[in-house]
Amino acid sequence: DHALEDIEEALDISPSNGLFLLTRARVLRQLKKYDEALASARRAEVLQQDTPELYVLLGDLTQQKRQFRQAKLYLAKALQMAPYDGEAYFYTGLLDARQGDTLSGIALMQRSLDLKPRFLPAYVELTTIHTRLREYDQAKEINRIGLKYFPKESQLHYARGEMYFTQKRLDSALISYRKAIHFDSTNYMADFYAGIIY
Numbered sequence: 015d016h017a018l019e020d021i022e023e024a025l026d027i028s029p030s031n032g033l034f035l036l037t038r039a040r041v042l043r044q045l046k047k048y049d050e051a052l053a054s055a056r057r058a059e060v061l062q063q064d065t066p067e068l069y070v071l072l073g074d075l076t077q078q079k080r081q082f083r084q085a086k087l088y089l090a091k092a093l094q095m096a097p098y099d100g101e102a103y104f105y106t107g108l109l110d111a112r113q114g115d116t117l118s119g120i121a122l123m124q125r126s127l128d129l130k131p132r133f134l135p136a137y138v139e140l141t142t143i144h145t146r147l148r149e150y151d152q153a154k155e156i157n158r159i160g161l162k163y164f165p166k167e168s169q170l171h172y173a174r175g176e177m178y179f180t181q182k183r184l185d186s187a188l189i190s191y192r193k194a195i196h197f198d199s200t201n202y203m204a205d206f207y208a209g210i211i212y
Contacts, residue, residue, distance in 0.1 A: 021041055030061060036055065042054060055072050066099050067092075069092035070101050070102045070105055072088040073085045073105050082109060090106075098129055100126040100129035103126035104123055104135060107120070107122025116147065123139060134160065134164055134167060134170075137159065137164070137173075138160070140156045141156050144156060145176055150181060157173060167197065168194045169194075171204070175187045188211045191204040
């Protein structure tokens with residue numbers, strides 16, 4: 015919230031600063047205020063804040079609004095400008111997976127980790143996708159690497175819990191769900207599944 019207050023003050027002084035609008039959009043996305051984030055990102059685009067970071071952000075936000083064609087165009091532009099941008103590969107892979115092309119999605123997300131090994135969303139998403147496909151060895155390995163980088167990340171412990179829950183390994187699932195709750199007491203899904211196991 016402090017970050018949002020600071021960027022709002024900066025925008026009061028300079029309302030046409032594309033970089034400030036991009037920063038505002040990123041902060042709003044973190045706060046899960048996606049409509050406001052998209053509006054700020056689009057204003058930054060109009061003001062010609064022509065950066066790969068902006069197009070990756072627009073790609074993510076438009077796909078969350080299920081505007082898949084527009085998202086694809088933004089992400090393609092980001093990759094054209096910055097062919098080694100790990101986040102652009104991740105969101106392109108996420109888009110492919112959401113549209114049913116799981117194999118392409120996995121390959122692109124894996125590429126994102128090759129380029130940006132400390133990118134948390136890729137570990138969470140890949141663990142979840144491999145779990146859904148019942149590829150438990152791959153899910154466990156991706157999750158293990160993610161937890162090596164982010165040992166206190168609730169989302170990763172929750173994803174591990176889901177993997178064990180799907181395998182009917184309830185004791186292991188419960189341990190993972192409890193860790194997820196320990197590191198983020200607002201993780202209500204982990205709380206819910208822990209309750210089911212109890």
